[in-house]
Each structure stands twice: as C-alpha cells, then as structure tokens.
Amino acid sequence: MPYTQHTSGRPTWLEIDLDAVAHNFQRARAAVAPATGIYPVVKGDGYGLGVLPIARRLLAAGANGLCVATVEEASELRKEGITHPLILLSGLSAGVEESVAALGLQPFVFDPAQLAPLSQAARSRPLTLFLKVYTGMGRLGLLPEQLPEALRLLRTLPGIRLAGLVSHLACADQPEHPDNQRQIDTLRSLLTQYGLSQGQTSLANSGAILARPDSHFSWVRPGILLYGASPFFPANQAQQIGLQPVVSWYTRIVQLRSLPAGTAIGYGQTFVTQHPSLIAILPVGYADGYNRLLGNRAQVLLHGCRVPVIGRVSMDSIAIDVTGLPAVETGTLVTLLGRDGNEAITLEEMAAWRQTIPYEVITNLGKRVAKYPISAQSL
Ligand SMILES: Cc1ncc(COP(=O)(O)O)c(C=O)c1O
Known part of the structure; x- marks a missing residue:
C-alpha cells in the first residue's frame, strides 16, 4: 500500500x-x-x-x-x-x-x-x-x-x-x-x-x-x-542478492464499464472481449513511460491480485480486465510496479515484458509522473 x-x-x-x-x-x-x-x-x-x-x-x-x-x-x-x-x-x-x-x-x-x-x-x-x-x-x-x-x-x-x-x-x-x-x-x-x-x-x-x-x-x-534492480538481470532478481525495491508505481481507476462479449478495446482493436467483461481504464500511458510493449502482455495488481493489461497502450491510458474481482470502483488503487499484498511486480519482471533491462524501465519514466520520496526518517 x-x-x-x-x-x-x-x-x-x-x-x-x-x-x-x-x-x-x-x-x-x-x-x-x-x-x-x-x-x-x-x-x-x-x-x-x-x-x-x-x-x-x-x-x-x-x-x-x-x-x-x-x-x-x-x-x-x-x-x-x-x-x-x-x-x-x-x-x-x-x-x-x-x-x-x-x-x-x-x-x-x-x-x-x-x-x-x-x-x-x-x-x-x-x-x-x-x-x-x-x-x-x-x-x-x-x-x-x-x-x-x-x-x-x-x-x-x-x-x-x-x-x-x-x-x-x-x-x-x-x-x-x-x-x-x-x-x-x-x-x-x-x-x-x-x-x-x-x-x-x-x-x-x-x-x-x-x-x-x-x-x-x-x-x-x-x-x-x-x-x-539486479545488475545480473535476467539471471536473478534483486531480492535474491539482498537488495530492496526502491520504486513503486501507483495509479487509480478513472473509468469502469461493463461491456458485452465482442467489444474491441483500444487502438487497432487488438483485444476483443470474449465474454461480458468489467473493463477499467487507468490514467497511465507511454508518455508516462508505460511502454507500448506492455500492451496485451503486462499485468497490474489490484487488491493483491494480478490483472491483465488488455489492448494497446495509448499515450495517456491503458485498459485492464477486472472481471470477477470484488470491490472495484472508480478510484480503486492499482499497482503498476511494486507490492500489493502477497503479489509484487518487480523491475525485472517489467523489464522482461518490455524486452529490455531494468535500467531502461526506470530511466524512461515520464516527467509528468509525480515522484514522492518516502522514508521512515524525516525528510
Ligand atoms: C562509467 C560508468 N560507471 C559506472 C556506471 C554504473 O553502472 P551500473 O548501473 O551497472 O552499476 C555507469 C553506468 O552506466 C557508467 O557509465
């Protein structure tokens, strides 16, 4: 959280x-x-x-x-x-x-x-x-x-x-x-x-x-x-060599819609719902550093569960399929990178989805994404 x-x-x-x-x-x-x-x-x-x-x-x-x-x-x-x-x-x-x-x-x-x-x-x-x-x-x-x-x-x-x-x-x-x-x-x-x-x-x-x-x-x-991030990517994860994750990336659902089977999602209509679906829109896109390669490939975390990113990544938004998840509404917190409950999306996992290295994932984060340094010590 x-x-x-x-x-x-x-x-x-x-x-x-x-x-x-x-x-x-x-x-x-x-x-x-x-x-x-x-x-x-x-x-x-x-x-x-x-x-x-x-x-x-x-x-x-x-x-x-x-x-x-x-x-x-x-x-x-x-x-x-x-x-x-x-x-x-x-x-x-x-x-x-x-x-x-x-x-x-x-x-x-x-x-x-x-x-x-x-x-x-x-x-x-x-x-x-x-x-x-x-x-x-x-x-x-x-x-x-x-x-x-x-x-x-x-x-x-x-x-x-x-x-x-x-x-x-x-x-x-x-x-x-x-x-x-x-x-x-x-x-x-x-x-x-x-x-x-x-x-x-x-x-x-x-x-x-x-x-x-x-x-x-x-x-x-x-x-x-x-x-x-592990300097030995993809051989291992940071945690395995005693490193702690530094960056977490969050967003909130800005629109939620129940859609019938056969509805196309996003540019190029690369994803089509196979059954009645609950689809959420998140305000994050490739202008924020959420790379296009993540479309139809990445997952995000919601209430500690993994949820797929569906369709192409747009400049300012992505869609996720939250069908069947309880207590989902506009404003619900979504974790793009980091931990939610027992699940975590690591830099290494995101780099693998993006066919790159963790270095590029973090250095490509967009300027318009607000950054909050946190610490148990006073800042
Ligand atoms: C000259 C030089 N030294 C050290 C580093 C740090 O490398 P790393 O991030 O792999 O620790 C870099 C990063 O590219 C570099 O260019």
Whole structure:
C-alpha cells in the first residue's frame, strides 16, 4: 500500500523509498573493503527516480562523492548545495571546460586533446582529473598507446593533476565472462607499466562490486543496485542478492464499464472481449513511460491480485480486465510496479515484458509522473 494517497490531480505517481536506497548502499559498502571509496552514479536524474533526495540520502549514508554524466547534472547538484566531490563520467565535450573548473568537477578524460583546454580552464582553480583508458568496452577511452602522450601532457601543462586511471567493464552483468578477467589484467598491467599503482584507480560498477572483488581497486561506482534492480538481470532478481525495491508505481481507476462479449478495446482493436467483461481504464500511458510493449502482455495488481493489461497502450491510458474481482470502483488503487499484498511486480519482471533491462524501465519514466520520496526518517 502506498504511503502517499494522491487524492487530487492526475492519480499516477511514484514512490521512491529512500530507506531502501540507503539499505542498498550498505549492501555495496559490505561488498567492498572498508578503505574503498564509494561514488554512487546518480546520472540521468538518479536513473530517472529524482536525483536530489537520492543524492542527499546517499551522501548521508556515507558516499564519498557522486558520479554524473553531464555538467548540467553536476550544476544542479551544486546549486542545491552539494559540495562533495562530483565526478564527470562522460560529459567532457569541447566548450564545457570552464564550467568543469568552476564547478570543481573531476572529469574522466578520454582524449589527450582534452588536456590543454582543461589546463587553460584551470588557471584560477587547479583541477583533478582521471584518465579513462580503453580496456575492452569499445566505448569512450584512451587507447593504451595514447597513455604516454597523455601522461607527458599532464607533466607539462599547469593546473591539472592526475588522480588515477579508470575504465569500465563490458560484461560485469556476467561475472564469469572471460573478458572481465582480461579487462582487469589490462588495467593492472597499465598501472604497473606507467608506475600509477598508487593512484585512485576505478573499474567496478554494480555487477563487479557484488561479484568481482578483484575489480574494486581504490573506488567503485555503483548504479543500478542502489535503485533496487539486479545488475545480473535476467539471471536473478534483486531480492535474491539482498537488495530492496526502491520504486513503486501507483495509479487509480478513472473509468469502469461493463461491456458485452465482442467489444474491441483500444487502438487497432487488438483485444476483443470474449465474454461480458468489467473493463477499467487507468490514467497511465507511454508518455508516462508505460511502454507500448506492455500492451496485451503486462499485468497490474489490484487488491493483491494480478490483472491483465488488455489492448494497446495509448499515450495517456491503458485498459485492464477486472472481471470477477470484488470491490472495484472508480478510484480503486492499482499497482503498476511494486507490492500489493502477497503479489509484487518487480523491475525485472517489467523489464522482461518490455524486452529490455531494468535500467531502461526506470530511466524512461515520464516527467509528468509525480515522484514522492518516502522514508521512515524525516525528510
Ligand atoms: C562509467 C560508468 N560507471 C559506472 C556506471 C554504473 O553502472 P551500473 O548501473 O551497472 O552499476 C555507469 C553506468 O552506466 C557508467 O557509465
């Protein structure tokens, strides 16, 4: 049952359980050595769940700093008074260097050509940065053969200081994948070759934090585990690895109709009632992030029972078949994601229906869906 009743306005809302975020942070804390730094990844508006309350709770729980993707995301955190270290994972585009320096960000540098403009921007305020090296992800990163040039520039250009080497695993969701070992070994040998072993090295995301202690180095970057989804999807569910669900998604019935057999429901008339049916309309659609792939496939929870979504998902509404359920009326609460009684729809289940990963389910939640952070502590 939701904490927030949401009795006025469009009744489609999310509850973000900050106590569960803190619990999941402690799960990461327990998986790494006490001296290992933890810099949670709160990019994409806290993976779509609303960055500020989550960021504050993570810092209160002991996070050393935070990772963001863009200068704008960092700026929002600074404006709200967050003074902790902020690491810029990917957003170092030409022209943002002055803002990076002014906001005191620590960027991941992935091209030696980025160093001179950073040094220029660091005239008045020295800047600490990481060199992101390519070890197998095939995405952003310096090729190992570019490292000598980057290190030479770092020695000669004023104002910029190297904190350490960083890289990213391509297959952390499959801990036994042989490429994990290869990437760890590549990073280790680069550290040794260039005498950088004492630096602030980082490689591990959620999957590697939980399953590859050999990848932890100096500091780690948990993302999806904090938001209550398994980094090993589809192999297991968050609950099986000690994570608590963070997000619940609720709505209320806005129309209820008894319809005869043979009534077509929704665009394309893809569902036709086979018998006299009680059909409820819910105010949620693909503009809210309730993806079209959920039509004729997903279920929702009502009075603790699973109920099918019928017909196509529209931009603003869906239909569910509540035939035979007692005590259903306009205004009845429906759970799209989360627990109702003994039943729960998990992020992993919704991701499977949507043929995607939990990351996309939460980062695609629509802007117009109200978000309510909840906590047993005062907010
Ligand atoms: C560079 C980097 N590190 C860490 C993470 C966190 O990954 P995860 O959510 O799998 O923990 C991300 C997320 O995509 C990332 O881009």
